[in-house]
């Protein structure tokens with residue numbers, strides 16, 4: 001089925017709704033914004049690079065002249081920026097928040113919170129936003145959709161190295177952070193009425209372009225052909241805005257979690273004990289977040 005037909009059949013109009021989305025300037029983010037704009041939503045773009053974010057606003061408004069767009073700068077590595085964005089969203093809450101920004105193979109360092117930046121970007125900061133905004137979004141009958149990844153299966157949590165700062169392999173550090181994000185959020189909203197986890201499978205974006213140059217040159221074009229394009233891969237995230245998930249369920253592509261249209265799927269990749277410990281750690285970090293304020 002064509003992407004536009006599927007959207008027409010499965011996603012109601014978002015006229016009058018406001019959707020805030022992090023990482024809007026990324027490969028998946030841009031395509032999501034286009035779908036959301038076509039559905040009539042107003043957008044709040046939460047991006048770390050204001051120039052890129054404003055350029056995106058301009059492009060979107062060229063194609064959708066009636067589109068309402070607000071830009072807010074959000075650097076997920078910086079807890080002060082995250083707190084300030086949370087405060088601003090609390091003043092004027094969106095109907096939905098899409099926690100889409102993420103980072104995989106990046107130079108590693110410790111953030112002001114003491115956590116590894118991959119852990120901070122993919123887990124600590126998005127959890128802070130979700131946790132802070134959840135009551136307001138619940139009040140509005142809205143949704144928080146967090147973007148997870150199949151990489152969360154690459155390893156289990158190690159409670160003596162929570163942020164995997166001792167692990168050099170990017171795939172594991174990224175997978176661990178996504179694991180924390182996904183299972184901590186399940187703990188926040190056990191019945192999946194407000195918080196939903198979705199994933200795109202694999203799609204060719206900047207985040208998938210982390211291979212050594214030669215390998216990348218060889219695989220780049222086949223990857224574009226083999227995997228779904230971002231405009232289609234992001235349908236799972238869009239579907240998360242209108243689909244309730246039960247405990248330990250997520251939304252992703254139907255076939256082998258990589259191809260096809262979105263489907264709600266059961267997750268059995270984390271034991272109840274590990275998930276409970278992840279939730280407890282998430283809350284502990286959240287409670288300490290004020291201590292990191294400058």
Ligand SMILES: NC(=O)c1ccc[n+]([C@@H]2O[C@H](COP(=O)([O-])OP(=O)(O)OC[C@H]3O[C@@H](n4cnc5c(N)ncnc54)[C@H](OP(=O)(O)O)[C@@H]3O)[C@@H](O)[C@H]2O)c1
Nearest residue numbers: 023025026027028048075076101102149202203205206207
């Ligand atoms: N592509 C895939 O196959 C795949 C698979 C599973 C899950 N995902 C998830 O999908 C989401 C979107 O990724 P993508 O594929 O669209 O990758 P992408 O093109 O690299 O986009 C990532 C987005 O996150 C933003 N970002 C990175 N670090 C940030 C920071 N410190 N503060 C604020 N924003 C930051 C980037 O900002 P800039 O635009 O300024 O760089 C970009 O907008 C991510 O959560 C990713 O983990 C992707």
